[in-house]
Amino acid sequence: MTDETDEQCTHAPGVREQTIRVLLVDDHEAIRLGMRMVVESAAGFEVAGEANNGVNAVTLATAVRPDIILMDLRMPIMDGIEATRLISAQAISKVLVLTTFDHDDYLFGALSAGANGFLLKSAAPRDIIAAMHAVLEGDQVLAPEVTATIVRAALDAKTSAPQSTADCDPRELLTGRELDVLKELRTGCTNYAIGRSLGISETTVKTHVSRVMSKLGVSSRVQAALIAHVTFEND
Structure with missing residues (x-):
């Protein structure tokens, strides 16, 4: 995760009195560690739990009811698309996908499953925090690179x-x-x-x-x- 950001695409988060509880979902421990550091470095946020696959993500989300989930897409046992679909269908939590955006089908699938936004895994920590605030306030967050990829894929497929x-x-x-x-x-x-x-x-x-x-x-x-x-x- 980099420290660089495009200032024009950042969000000024609103003030929330309660602590924002975040569930981290990724099959790579190092990625989860990086996400934990980002979350714990921000005022008003705490990590509510971690999961390394979609099945564990759904189970843990149902148990702890986090405010928002940082969701990976490609994972064993159950991928992030199906986990997002199950979580969104039950209105358990908001879901913000962190992706490498190199597989368009995953992006389309997660969007259809109810994801509230997409960011790159290389996004700056302040952009990830701002995106979580934005999603919780009802905004739909889409990294410019992800939007461009989806639009290009749709047009290339003659959609x-x-x-x-x-x-x-x-x-x-x-x-x-x-x-x-x-x-x-x-x-x-x-x-x-x-x-x-x-x-x-x-x-x-x-x-x-x-x-x-x-x-x-x-x-x-x-x-x-x-x-x-x-x-x-x-x-």
């Missing part, structure tokens, strides 16, 4: 971008500011980062994102990013 509810060009459906937000969504940055880029508050961004997704008839930021890529590819 059509989701159509809007009115089957119209987004330029005909959205206001000027909503189009600005849609353009930003294709970068994978958080609401906070989008707000800084556009000079508006994070609360205002959340409102615009909600309206954009509603008008386009999509349920995730990745779907919106696909539409944005197609809409603005010649801009």
